[in-house]
Every structure is written in C-alpha cells, then in structure tokens.
Amino acid sequence: MDFNLNDEQRLLSDTINRFVTDRYDFEHRLAAMAQPDGFSRSTWEELAELGLLALPFAEEDGGFGGGGLETMIVMEACGKGLLLEPFLATAILAGGALRLAGSDPQKSQRIEEIISGAHIMALAHHEPDGPRHTLTRLTTQALPVEGGGWRIDGRKTAVIAGAAADELVVSALAPQGPSLFLVDAANPGVTVVRRHGYDGVALADIAFDDVRLDEAHCLGVAGEGAQTLRTVFEHANAAVCAEAVGIMSDILDTTIEFLRTRTQFGVPIGSFQALQHRAVDMLMELEMARSMAMLAAMSLELDAEPRARNIAAAKARVGSAARMLGQQAVQLHGAIGLTMEYKVGHGFKRLTAIDALFGDADHHLDALAQAGGLLANA
Amino acid sequence: MDLNFTEDDLRFRDEVRGFLQDTLPDHLRQKMIARAHLGKADIVEWQRILNARGWAVPHWPVDYGGQSWTPTQRYIFQEEMALAHAPEGSPFNVNMIGPILCRFGTEDQKARFLAATANIDIWWCQGFSEPGAGSDLAGLKCSAVREGDVYVINGQKIWTTQAQHADWMFALVRTDATGRKQQGITFLLLDMTTPGITIRPIPSIDGVSDLNEVFFDDVRVPVENCIGEEGKGWDYAKHLLGNERSGIARIGLSKERLKQLRHLERTMAADGRLDSGEQARLARRLAEVEVELRALELTQLRVVSADAHGGGANSAASILKVRGTELQQRMTELVAELAGPAGLALPVHDDAIEGGHEEPAGWLANAAPYYFTMRKVSIFGGSNEIQKNIIAKTILRL
Structure with a gap:
C-alpha cells in the first residue's frame, strides 16, 4: 500500500505542472477563450509536442500506454490552469471510444494524427430532449442502407469541442441497439452550430440530416455502443474527478490567500473564526475528493463491477465536494468572486459543469444505492 | 501507487485475525456487538489477554513493551481489532500516560509505572478539564504549592472519565500563576487513595455514570511524582x-458499524419492518455513508502511506479526527433511527447483552443510548471546533 508516484509519474507531473504554471496563466486562458475555436491552437500543438496526447493510447497504436494515474496527473494540472484545449474530448472521450471499440484500420491513422495534434475529435452523444444521463435512450437513428452502409438522422447538443472537431464519434440507435459511428465533420448533412459553454469550454449543437456513411464508419460492432460508452464515461469520470481536484486545490489556495490579505474592520478577514472554519471545511472536502479521485484513477483496471462502483462513488463524492468548494470560494471572496475578471468564478463554473457531465452526484449515488452499495461483495 | 497490502502485511493481518478469533472471549464480543456498556472488569480482562501476547501497547517503544510495527501494520492491527469486535484498551493507560512516561518519565517512574500501566494493574484517569478550563485548557487553576518534598493540591477537576475506577490520576496543575497561562502548568501523577480526594459522579445522558468531578483538599503529592520539569x-x-x-x-470501528447497519437493513426488510419507500431511502443513505467511509479510509491510508514511505500528508492527517468522529456519529444516528419507537425503552442492564449472534437482542435498547454517548467523540480530546481552529492556524496559516 503506497500512495506515492513512481519516478516516471513524478517526471510527468513536473512537466505538465511546469507547463501550466509557465504557459497557461489566467490571462492566457482568457485570450484562448476569445479565439475562434474557443481554445488556443498553438497550446494544443505544444501539448502534442510534450507527448500528452499520446498518453492514453496503447504503445502498439503509437501511444505511451499510460493508465489512469497518468491521466489523473495530467487532468489535475489541466484543472489548476482551467485548460480549454480539447484533451478530454479528443483523447479521452472520442479517443477512448476509438481505442476501446475501433478496428485496426479505424485506429491506425486516426490515433497517429490525434497524437500529432493534427486530428481533433469529439464525442456527440447528449441529445437536446433526452435524459440528463443515459447510454441507451437515444433519438438519433442509424438505419442500414440497402446495399451497405448507414444513414444517420438526429440532433446532438453540448458536444465538447464539436465545432473544432475534424471528426465526430456519434451515438445513434441502430436496429441492433445503440451504436457508434465515425462521422467526418465535413460530411454532407452535418450542420454544426458553435455554442459557448458557461464554463468557457467550446461546445456545439450538431444536426445530422440524412448523413450517409459506409460500413467502415461504424465504430466497432453495431449494437455494442452502450457498452463502449459505459467504459468511455468511466474513464472520463475518473479524468474529470482529477480535473475537479486540480480546480478545487487552486481555488482553495486563492481563497486562503484572499483571506490573508483582504482587510475589513481593520484586520485580515482570515482572522474571523466563522471564515476560518469555512476554509477548513473546504480543505476537508478537498482532501476527501482527492482520495476518491485517486481511487477512480486506480480503479480503471479493475473488473467491470468494482470499477463501476468505485467510479460512481468517486464521481458522487467529488461532485458534492466540488459544489461546496465552488460555492464557498465565491462566498468567501464576496462580490469579486462573481466577476469574469477573477479566476475563482471561472473555477466555480467549471466545477459545476463537471458535476453535470457523465452523471452528477445524485445520479451516481442512486446508481450505487440500487447496486446494493459501494462495498457490496467487497 | 498501489492500494494493495504487501504479502507481509497480509500475513500479519492473518496472524492478528487468527489471534483475535482464538482469544477474544465471547461474552466481550457479544457486549461489543450489542453496543452494551463495558465495565472495568471487561476492559481489564481483554487488556491482559493482549498484554500476554505482547500486543497491549504496540505503539510504545520496543524497550517498554511496544512492537516495532510499521505504520501499515499498526493500521491493520487497529482495523482487525475493530472488525473482530474487540474492546479497545483504556485510552488513558495505552494512548496517554504510557507514551508520556516513555518519553518524559524518569527511569524510576518508568520502572514503577510502565509495566503496570500496560497490564492495567494501575487504572489511570486524566485530570485535565476544570469547570473554568475546557477548550481553554491552559486557563486551568487547580493549584499545587510546593512544601518541601511535596506539592499540596487544592482545587477541582471535572469530566474525569472513570475516576471511580482509577488507582492513579495524571493531572495538569498550576504551580505558577504569574506568567503566560501556558507557563506554570505542571504534570503530576497522583495516587487516588491519597487523603483529601473526593469523587462525585455526574450521570450522563446515556444512563451511565462514567463522568466525575474530583475535588482536592490539601492533597499531598510527593515531588518525585512530577513528570519532567515543574x-x-x-x-x-x-x-x-x-x-x-x-x-x-x-x-x-466505522466499518464494523456499517456492517451492522447493512445487516439491520437486510433483516428488517426481510421481516417486513421497512416498507419499500423506507428501503429505498435507507439504501440511498447507506450508500452515502459508504462513500464517505471509503473516502475517509483512503485519506487515512494516504497518511499511513506517507508515514511508511515518506511524504508529509499533513493536510490529509489534519482532517481525520473531525471527519472520523462525524462519520461515527452519523452511523450511530442511523442505527437509533432504525430502532424507532421500539428503541425508546432503556436497556435492562446486563440482560440486554444476551442475544443471538446475528442480530443482538440488545441493539434496539442500546441504539439510542449509544447515539447519545457518541456525541462525546466530537467534544473530548479537543472539540471539533478547536480542531478546526488548529487546522486554520497550522495548515492554512490563517
């Protein structure tokens, strides 16, 4: 039993944290947000040069074969800097589906291009009128076309990096069940409307009208899309748990510094016990969340059942900690915490988005309760 | 990073588990399962069994009867004790005066007290709190005036747990009232049979009288019973x-309680004592408690790992007492809720502990008293609010 990072992981952590500290201050983030893509293409290239885009992919596919801990290290640093670049969308979500379900021909060129930074991918799954979190209840349809291939019709929303993506992984209901498809963003019938996420992350609404695909664009086996998505969302949840820990750690540091320096009634407000105890409560929530983010990262290699339970527990616990820390960081700052010119408010918004994504705290607690609890059969 | 225990640790766990299975008397186990109040004889009996194995005071230095266990082994030992329903030794002996004597005692004091403390041949009580000195402990006033070879003690202590059983007390007394209040406090050992000591029990809300006031009226304590410097x-x-x-x-302890809660959930549902809505709500609340317990366990393990392999983890360590006590209390609340109106009647002394192995007959009657008594864990040893003051100062540097 050992919670220390190994030498390689420590090196990775130093590298990405130094990058975020040196190259991604809050001004840089605001500038990136104002770019047409909603993120910085040059930063994306730098991330590729650092090798980070290769991290989650297997060595035989040209990647570094990193596991949950490596992703955790990167995502925590991304959280500290509130990075806008589509690492989650490309490497974990769409890239995850590709990695898990793709055939060799589907994977080979795409993964190579993702790693080089030349190919941005996004996962188009959420639907405007669908349940908040579902793997199977889809209205987007995939119909087999006579003579081979598919026809896709439907609408997707909140597609992370959807407007910048060169290619989409699209979930749709085929006669065999939920299935995944690779759709070129330039494909006729694909209409992309850029949207701005409240967390600063670039999103898109995407409509698919009579989109025609050949058989090679069905990702993996038709009808097995939900299983793939389940695993992809587990990886994504472990990743955003770590991102949330990075954000919480950053906004707590900022809040403590503010309590030390902000003077009212002639004294630093951090001398008031009510505020001290609130800050301590925030620290406690952060440490509990950090423990659960570690559990999530270490659970990705487990069998399906304990993996699902551990990650649901982590996402639930991190979600409630994130809500508490985000709200209280704003509260302790007062009005400045509500402004766009101050980073804490941006952290609060990203934490809110993280809870909403891939099943919120409430959803995952229910899932756990229905599965007989976290420790069932353990 | 690796969440698994090593082969050595697992062997150690099996050794502890085997020992507990073989030696823990069933009547103690049943009392623990039923959350019945343990008497002095119960605690002494178990402490002596542990001591015979060399495990009564494992965290003391090896020279004084401790074990050279790793932080991980200590953690495993405590967890196995709790899961086996073994009582904890007297904290005043094992965790408080023992380590103080090992660290600050004279050779004479060590020789006189340590072995007897480990075996509870001496039962210690703690004389710290006073009516005017609780959270502000350094404000204590109980005075000790040096007269030749003795200190003459006058004053009062309060909330002295199990003073009625105690052979000796370790106490903080004031030998100098002129400087900063933290100065002029002296750590003394008092024989409770010394003339001038009066004990008055204070019944507590769980129906037990383990708390006491202790009054000192010209109590004469030899100066050789002073720990370290005056x-x-x-x-x-x-x-x-x-x-x-x-x-x-x-x-x-919390894991063991969770097991009991899960057991109650199953048996009560099977017996028709929970309707489907109650079952769903309970399942949800238990899931929440489990998540909290897992998060706390991992936080504790991060601290154990830091102690074993290096690394500070101080901010993780700082939360353990507050969050640990909150979780223990939450579980006792849930058990008391499950007992419902059938849990209103107080336990009938020792009858309460006669029960089956699965669902102890005593649990209903002991659920609420146990809930009441467990409110103490966020109060004693520095209340949770004092803990937060300390964290704000030492970790957050506010």
Whole structure:
C-alpha cells in the first residue's frame, strides 16, 4: 500500500505542472477563450509536442500506454490552469471510444494524427430532449442502407469541442441497439452550430440530416455502443474527478490567500473564526475528493463491477465536494468572486459543469444505492 | 501507487485475525456487538489477554513493551481489532500516560509505572478539564504549592472519565500563576487513595455514570511524582495531541458499524419492518455513508502511506479526527433511527447483552443510548471546533 508516484509519474507531473504554471496563466486562458475555436491552437500543438496526447493510447497504436494515474496527473494540472484545449474530448472521450471499440484500420491513422495534434475529435452523444444521463435512450437513428452502409438522422447538443472537431464519434440507435459511428465533420448533412459553454469550454449543437456513411464508419460492432460508452464515461469520470481536484486545490489556495490579505474592520478577514472554519471545511472536502479521485484513477483496471462502483462513488463524492468548494470560494471572496475578471468564478463554473457531465452526484449515488452499495461483495 | 497490502502485511493481518478469533472471549464480543456498556472488569480482562501476547501497547517503544510495527501494520492491527469486535484498551493507560512516561518519565517512574500501566494493574484517569478550563485548557487553576518534598493540591477537576475506577490520576496543575497561562502548568501523577480526594459522579445522558468531578483538599503529592520539569506540563500535554496518526479516523470501528447497519437493513426488510419507500431511502443513505467511509479510509491510508514511505500528508492527517468522529456519529444516528419507537425503552442492564449472534437482542435498547454517548467523540480530546481552529492556524496559516 503506497500512495506515492513512481519516478516516471513524478517526471510527468513536473512537466505538465511546469507547463501550466509557465504557459497557461489566467490571462492566457482568457485570450484562448476569445479565439475562434474557443481554445488556443498553438497550446494544443505544444501539448502534442510534450507527448500528452499520446498518453492514453496503447504503445502498439503509437501511444505511451499510460493508465489512469497518468491521466489523473495530467487532468489535475489541466484543472489548476482551467485548460480549454480539447484533451478530454479528443483523447479521452472520442479517443477512448476509438481505442476501446475501433478496428485496426479505424485506429491506425486516426490515433497517429490525434497524437500529432493534427486530428481533433469529439464525442456527440447528449441529445437536446433526452435524459440528463443515459447510454441507451437515444433519438438519433442509424438505419442500414440497402446495399451497405448507414444513414444517420438526429440532433446532438453540448458536444465538447464539436465545432473544432475534424471528426465526430456519434451515438445513434441502430436496429441492433445503440451504436457508434465515425462521422467526418465535413460530411454532407452535418450542420454544426458553435455554442459557448458557461464554463468557457467550446461546445456545439450538431444536426445530422440524412448523413450517409459506409460500413467502415461504424465504430466497432453495431449494437455494442452502450457498452463502449459505459467504459468511455468511466474513464472520463475518473479524468474529470482529477480535473475537479486540480480546480478545487487552486481555488482553495486563492481563497486562503484572499483571506490573508483582504482587510475589513481593520484586520485580515482570515482572522474571523466563522471564515476560518469555512476554509477548513473546504480543505476537508478537498482532501476527501482527492482520495476518491485517486481511487477512480486506480480503479480503471479493475473488473467491470468494482470499477463501476468505485467510479460512481468517486464521481458522487467529488461532485458534492466540488459544489461546496465552488460555492464557498465565491462566498468567501464576496462580490469579486462573481466577476469574469477573477479566476475563482471561472473555477466555480467549471466545477459545476463537471458535476453535470457523465452523471452528477445524485445520479451516481442512486446508481450505487440500487447496486446494493459501494462495498457490496467487497 | 498501489492500494494493495504487501504479502507481509497480509500475513500479519492473518496472524492478528487468527489471534483475535482464538482469544477474544465471547461474552466481550457479544457486549461489543450489542453496543452494551463495558465495565472495568471487561476492559481489564481483554487488556491482559493482549498484554500476554505482547500486543497491549504496540505503539510504545520496543524497550517498554511496544512492537516495532510499521505504520501499515499498526493500521491493520487497529482495523482487525475493530472488525473482530474487540474492546479497545483504556485510552488513558495505552494512548496517554504510557507514551508520556516513555518519553518524559524518569527511569524510576518508568520502572514503577510502565509495566503496570500496560497490564492495567494501575487504572489511570486524566485530570485535565476544570469547570473554568475546557477548550481553554491552559486557563486551568487547580493549584499545587510546593512544601518541601511535596506539592499540596487544592482545587477541582471535572469530566474525569472513570475516576471511580482509577488507582492513579495524571493531572495538569498550576504551580505558577504569574506568567503566560501556558507557563506554570505542571504534570503530576497522583495516587487516588491519597487523603483529601473526593469523587462525585455526574450521570450522563446515556444512563451511565462514567463522568466525575474530583475535588482536592490539601492533597499531598510527593515531588518525585512530577513528570519532567515543574512548569513545563503544557509542553508534555501537547505531545499527546497528534503523535499517533495511524488510527485516528477509527476506520475499523466505522466499518464494523456499517456492517451492522447493512445487516439491520437486510433483516428488517426481510421481516417486513421497512416498507419499500423506507428501503429505498435507507439504501440511498447507506450508500452515502459508504462513500464517505471509503473516502475517509483512503485519506487515512494516504497518511499511513506517507508515514511508511515518506511524504508529509499533513493536510490529509489534519482532517481525520473531525471527519472520523462525524462519520461515527452519523452511523450511530442511523442505527437509533432504525430502532424507532421500539428503541425508546432503556436497556435492562446486563440482560440486554444476551442475544443471538446475528442480530443482538440488545441493539434496539442500546441504539439510542449509544447515539447519545457518541456525541462525546466530537467534544473530548479537543472539540471539533478547536480542531478546526488548529487546522486554520497550522495548515492554512490563517
């Protein structure tokens, strides 16, 4: 039993944290947000040069074969800097589906291009009128076309990096069940409307009208899309748990510094016990969340059942900690915490988005309760 | 990073588990399962069994009867004890005066007290709090005036747990009232049979009288019973805080309680004592408690790992007492809720502990008293609010 990072992981952590500290201050983030893509293409290239885009992919596919801990290290640093670049969308979500379900021909060129930074991918799954979190209840349809291939019709929303993506992984209901498809963003019938996420992350609404695909664009086996998505969302949840820990750690540091320096009634407000105890409560929530983010990262290699339970527990616990820390960081700052010119408010918004994504705290607690609890059969 | 215990650790766990299976008397186990109140004889009996194995005071230095266990082994030992329903030894002997004597005692004091303390041949009580000195402990006034070879003690202590059983007390007394209040405090050992000591029990809301007031009227204590230097008692008392990080969150106890809750959930549902709505709500609340317990366990393990492999983890360690006690209390609340109106009647002394192995007959009657008594864990040893003051100052540097 050992919670220390190994030498390689420590090196990775130093590298990405130094990058975020040196190259991604809050001004840089605001500038990136104002770019047409909603993120910085040059930063994306730098991330590729650092090798980070290769991290989650297997060595035989040209990647570094990193596991949950490596992703955790990167995502925590991304959280500290509130990075806008589509690492989650490309490497974990769409890239995850590709990695898990793709055939060799589907994977080979795409993964190579993702790693080089030349190919941005996004996962188009959420639907405007669908349940908040579902793997199977889809209205987007995939119909087999006579003579081979598919026809896709439907609408997707909140597609992370959807407007910048060169290619989409699209979930749709085929006669065999939920299935995944690779759709070129330039494909006729694909209409992309850029949207701005409240967390600063670039999103898109995407409509698919009579989109025609050949058989090679069905990702993996038709009808097995939900299983793939389940695993992809587990990886994504472990990743955003770590991102949330990075954000919480950053906004707590900022809040403590503010309590030390902000003077009212002639004294630093951090001398008031009510505020001290609130800050301590925030620290406690952060440490509990950090423990659960570690559990999530270490659970990705487990069998399906304990993996699902551990990650649901982590996402639930991190979600409630994130809500508490985000709200209280704003509260302790007062009005400045509500402004766009101050980073804490941006952290609060990203934490809110993280809870909403891939099943919120409430959803995952229910899932756990229905599965007989976290420790069932353990 | 690796969440698994090593082969050596697993062997150690099996050894502890086997020992507990073989030696823990069933009547003690049943009392623990039923959450019945343990008497002095119960605690002494178990402590002596542990002591015979050399495990009564494993965290003391090896020279004084301790074991050279790793932080991980200490953690495993505490967890296995709790899961096996083994009582904890007297904290005043094992965790408080013992380590103080090992660290600050004279050779004579060590020879006189340590072995007897480990075996509970001497039952210790703690004389710290006073009517005017609770959270502000350094404000204590109970005075000790030096007269030749003795200190003459006058004043009062309060909330003295199990003073009625105690052979000796370790106490903080004031030998100098002129300087800063933290100075002039002296750490003394008092024989409770000394003339001039009066004990008055204070019944508590769980129906037990383990709390006491202790009055001192010209009580004469030989100066050789002073720990360390006169006037430095505050430094020694501070040493009691936070020097043992491996078991502070009491994860094993909470795990054992969770097992009981899950058992109650199953049996009550099977017996038709919970309707489907109640079952769903309970399942949800238990899931929440489990998540909290897992998060706390991992936080505790991060601290154990840091102690074993290096690394500070101080901010993780700082939360263990507060969050550990909150979780223990939450579980006792849930059990008391499950008992419902059938849990209103107080336990009938020892009858309460006669029960089956699965669902102890005593649980209904003991659920609420146990809930009441467990409110103490966020109060004693520095209330949770005092803990937060300390964290704000030492970790957050506010």
